[in-house]
Amino acid sequence: MNGCVSHTLCLSLILVSLLSNVLAWSSQDLHCGACRALVDELEWEISQVDPKKTIQMGSFRINPDGSQSVVEVPYARSEAHLTELLERVCEKMKEYGEKVDPSTHRKSYVRVISHDGTKMDLSGTKIDGDVTSRLKFACESIAEEYEDELIEFFSRETDNVKDRLCSKRTDLCDHALNIPHDEL
Numbered sequence: 001m002n003g004c005v006s007h008t009l010c011l012s013l014i015l016v017s018l019l020s021n022v023l024a025w026s027s028q029d030l031h032c033g034a035c036r037a038l039v040d041e042l043e044w045e046i047s048q049v050d051p052k053k054t055i056q057m058g059s060f061r062i063n064p065d066g067s068q069s070v071v072e073v074p075y076a077r078s079e080a081h082l083t084e085l086l087e088r089v090c091e092k093m094k095e096y097g098e099k100v101d102p103s104t105h106r107k108s109y110v111r112v113i114s115h116d117g118t119k120m121d122l123s124g125t126k127i128d129g130d131v132t133s134r135l136k137f138a139c140e141s142i143a144e145e146y147e148d149e150l151i152e153f154f155s156r157e158t159d160n161v162k163d164r165l166c167s168k169r170t171d172l173c174d175h176a177l178n179i180p181h182d183e184l
Contacts, residue, residue: 028172028173029106030107030109030135030138031138031141031172032166032173033096033107033108034135034139034141035142035166035170035172036109036162036166037092037093037109037111038089038090038139038142038143038150039161039162040162041089041092042082042089042150043154046077046154049075050075051074053074053076054073055074055078055080056071057071057072057073058070077154077156082155086143086150086151089139090139093132093136094136095111095113096111096112096131097109097127098125098126098127098135099124099125099126100124100126112125112127142172146165149169149170150165153169
């Protein structure tokens with residue numbers, strides 16, 4: 001009888017350990033996917049702004065010599081525009097679905113509605129309210145927690161923002177550092 005109880009206890013502990021690993025992967029996949037989607041959406045939104053559009057920045061006080069310290073900066077990457085984008089960008093998560101890699105069982109999140117109206121291959125993509133609401137919540141959490149980093153990265157043009165922000169700066173995608181870049 002004691003052998004049966006200890007065997008059942010061991011199996012239960014193994015099952016709990018495996019389940020916790022799967023849940024940790026799932027959470028990491030979700031947060032990594034949300035970060036990567038957030039970066040994609042911000043890059044898209046910035047690219048849609050007329051590069052000639054500017055905004056005045058600086059102090060509107062008049063200096064002793066009668067001049068003002070106002071400069072015009074490109075609107076697309078201004079802090080005002082980026083802050084505005086961060087307030088609404090996570091709404092775009094409703095345009096994403098979930099794909100599960102059949103060999104690793106890791107989840108990734110892909111756009112299911114293209115920006116330009118082209119058809120997309122949605123085979124194997126799960127599209128439902130639960131997926132989009134979890135992705136939106138993760139996106140909002142990331143946007144709030146890493147607002148300063150997001151504004152820092154997007155206020156100037158930077159290469160590999162997804163890798164630099166989602167993997168190196170925030171560790172949200174630390175598992176993705178082993179994935180070739182074309183799969184990221």
